[in-house]
Amino acid sequence: MRDLRIPLLAAVFLLAASAPMPAAARPPAATGPRGDLRVVVFGDFHGPYGAVTYPAAVARTVAAIVDDWRPDLVLLPGDLIAGQSRSLPDERFAEMWAAFDAAVAAPLRRAGIPYAATLGNHDASKLRDAGGAYAFARERDAAAAYWSAPHHRDGLAVVDGAAYPFAWSLRLGPLFVAVIDASGPWLDDAELAALEATLGNPAARDAMLRWVMGHLPPVGIAEGRDRPGEVLARTDRLLEVLAAGRVDTFVAGHQAVAYAGVWQGLELLYAGGVGARRILGGGPPRSAVAVVDVDLAEGRVRVRFFDPASLEPLPDDAFPARVDGFGGTLLRSERLRPRTRGGPTSWRGRHTVQASGSHVPVARAT
Numbered sequence: 001m002r003d004l005r006i007p008l009l010a011a012v013f014l015l016a017a018s019a020p021m022p023a024a025a026r027p028p029a030a031t032g033p034r035g036d037l038r039v040v041v042f043g044d045f046h047g048p049y050g051a052v053t054y055p056a057a058v059a060r061t062v063a064a065i066v067d068d069w070r071p072d073l074v075l076l077p078g079d080l081i082a083g084q085s086r087s088l089p090d091e092r093f094a095e096m097w098a099a100f101d102a103a104v105a106a107p108l109r110r111a112g113i114p115y116a117a118t119l120g121n122h123d124a125s126k127l128r129d130a131g132g133a134y135a136f137a138r139e140r141d142a143a144a145a146y147w148s149a150p151h152h153r154d155g156l157a158v159v160d161g162a163a164y165p166f167a168w169s170l171r172l173g174p175l176f177v178a179v180i181d182a183s184g185p186w187l188d189d190a191e192l193a194a195l196e197a198t199l200g201n202p203a204a205r206d207a208m209l210r211w212v213m214g215h216l217p218p219v220g221i222a223e224g225r226d227r228p229g230e231v232l233a234r235t236d237r238l239l240e241v242l243a244a245g246r247v248d249t250f251v252a253g254h255q256a257v258a259y260a261g262v263w264q265g266l267e268l269l270y271a272g273g274v275g276a277r278r279i280l281g282g283g284p285p286r287s288a289v290a291v292v293d294v295d296l297a298e299g300r301v302r303v304r305f306f307d308p309a310s311l312e313p314l315p316d317d318a319f320p321a322r323v324d325g326f327g328g329t330l331l332r333s334e335r336l337r338p339r340t341r342g343g344p345t346s347w348r349g350r351h352t353v354q355a356s357g358s359h360v361p362v363a364r365a366t
Helices: 008-018 056-069 092-110 137-147 189-199 235-244
Strands: 037-041 073-076 115-117 157-163 167-172 175-179 209-214 249-252 258-263 266-271 289-295 300-306 322-325 328-332
Touching: 037 056, 056 092, 056 289, 092 115, 092 137, 115 175, 157 189, 167 189, 175 189, 189 235, 235 266, 266 289
Parallel strands: 037 073, 073 115, 175 209, 209 249, 249 266
Antiparallel strands: 037 289, 157 167, 167 175, 258 266, 258 328, 289 300, 322 328
């Protein structure tokens, strides 16, 4: 097998070319009232097959995350690189992950902001061939190699990492996140049983909020993504598992639309991305990044979407009140409300904002 490492000179070039825009070179990103916990959700921003550069909006968004929004956690719901191509040379996959690291992960680490990813079909597709082998095994091997570095888990309490980075779970203060391998539409019995066991873990049961993150969603709401293969199958069984585990929110990518909606009593948060599709029954395509603020005492979650290029908030009329999707109907969620189940009500996140704009650690409740 060819050496998957890229030359040092290329790595330095990628780091320089993909560095976030300095805060002094742009106005501060729009924001709003900060909650006790802030999470940014950003995914689906890869370029064409094999690309080792990213759209300019990615650098702008990363700069806003680091300098303006200062979240306690960044969730990356997949399609972070541009794989899923048999024509790419072996070394390209490590090169793409190095480019992702330079553009996204390394700036977050330098800022002390934890991040967690679920892998998408372009990152590590779980599609299997007729013989049962992974059709895109090179992508999965490269993803496993890249994410094996311990620094990707800095600041996170990993609850179950046996199948990391494909399926795993974490806890951050009042929030529990179970990551599933939704890089394809199939969740088999073993995967659903593993998710059920994960949601039964004491770290999940004691959390005030429980989220599940997977690349493909259970309902298709984008033009061209409203068909089999673009959404999760076996959603009846999945919904049973999520309900039994008292999951609040399913965080998804793949659809390239931004929307916060309610389906079968479950909150669905579609992350958007860079290079958007048109939402079914809605207006023009809109790229988006989500900023989620949690107010623990009120038991309230506020979701705001921003344009990754301009960093301006998307208007309310960008989101239809109802979406009749493939797999069900979603009603727009004005506020995502976690079910009350106890847990901390005075926890505060890692970062707060001062006039200087610096990160300041805040004591956590014990």
